[in-house]
Amino acid sequence: MNQGRSTFLTVMLYIGLTFLYVPMILLVIYSFNYSKLVPVWGGWSTRWYKVLFESPEVWEAVRLSLQIALVNATVATMLGTFAGLAMVRFGRFRGRTLFGGMLVAPLVMPEVITGLSLLVFFISLKELFGWPAERGFTTITIAHITFSLAYVAVIIQARLTGIGETLEEAAADLGAKPFKVMTSITLPRLAPGMLSGWLLAFTLSLDDLVIASFVTGPGANTLPILIFSRIRLGLRPDINALATIIILFVAVLVAIAAYIMFRQHKRELLDQQMALSGGD
């Protein structure tokens, strides 16, 4: 439906976008502030970036966060793709309702509950089996995979519903076995969905503070845990610098993802047109 916008809607749209972007733009501008007091302008400077790069704590947190995010994104994409396939393509199976419920619940579960329950779970496991011996990389990664896979599954389910089953049916009619259909038709067509799922899982992991705070152990600080412990005490110019780098990094990632998906979408449209025009 496209009837043009009324003035009221246009104004609301601009106010909304201003509301969304101005705080972040200010955050970036103040990272180049010379003054130690964040909101007091003291001239342009990159001194806080220097302070940031010279902090070994920050580098250690970046390393841990990236490690967790990489493992999480990869495992969660695999599990989430499996889950999405099971929900959309496999018809009925035993426990499907429970499975579907467990796939949606992590999306809406308050983080404090997920965090607390995983913490007591890990502690109970340690009591019973002596594993995990200490909390940190392993426990945070497991916690992140658990909620990330649910997000990936949502993307995969939407993509599977979107691409339909006609090509798969055609391949099956021509004698391809279900496994062959899966590997040579379904999975390649799912690739853009899997890529956006991977990127979402990656950023969700980099972003998580609450769950990581619960399941981490002494000494294992992810980047959000480090940032949080510093900004609880007030504004800090070096955190503005860190924020600017993170925002830029994420913006570049999202732009790449958007470009890849846009190209894929265009290619599919082209394929469809060729199939329609060159059918005879």
Add this chain to the structure above:
Amino acid sequence: MSDSALSPEMPSKAAGNLSLLDRLQERWKTIVIIVPFVWLLVFFLAPFFIVTKISLAELAISSPPFTAMIEWADGTIVTIRLVFDNFIYIFEDPLYAKTYINSIKIASVSTVLSLLIGYPIAYGIVRSAQVTKQLLLFAIILPFWTSFLLRVYAWMGLLADQGTINNLLISMGIIETPIRMLYTEFAVYVGIVYTYLPFMILPLYANMEKLDATLNEAAADLGSGPVNTFFKITLPLTMPGVIAGSLLVFIPATGEYVIPDLLGGGNVQMIGRQLYNEFARNVDWPVAAAVAIVLLLILVLPMAIYQYYQGKAAEGS
């Protein structure tokens, strides 16, 4: 690869000695279901049972700091001890009751504010030209990808006593002394609306996108004014989007920890923060577990409604 090894007519189950790859192909559907299923059973469902168990245990001076619910006596007799003391404690302590009510109040008000701001934005996007629509949607989603923590931090800089807004107002001569905004309930509302707005806009947009524009034209032809058409046609038809968006804001906002902690300071009591402090400072795990269970019970109904609407939306598409 090994497709040629099995002729199409031969039922694969009857084949006696299959290679590992063949057997994998046989079983792949089962594997695809079982791996994520078991993962969620172990790392999502089981932890909830343990929390429930601990909420019914007593505080013990040991590691872990709670008593076992099931105890073995003489190796044969199992005694099950349920202690509801933690729940009674929560209900009798006025601090907890106040904190729960305050959380629900703050989450509800934030949800209504997000709806009032998000609805016209979503409608504005739907009414835009095709290319603009894609760009606007992208602009709304982009902040969702950037760090939640940093978006909250951005508002600390805006709302502080020496912050951007106060500095601006003072330099313009509108006020003389800074208005206290950071570490108040107002700041918490701003923070929640700001960070959760995309969650409100996206379901609304998805729902409005499916609206039939001819209905509005028909209403106009029959003499209905725009306001009347909105309340009689557009709003009722977009109710599923309103409900989905509202729940996506309300549910996480109720248990929010970061926003009340950073923007509310110690002045705004919300249950997520209370729960975190209970666990971090007091180390009274049975009470923390009971606090979590009560929060979950409060949110079970909204979550069930959300899931019901999600299911209906999935069937519709």
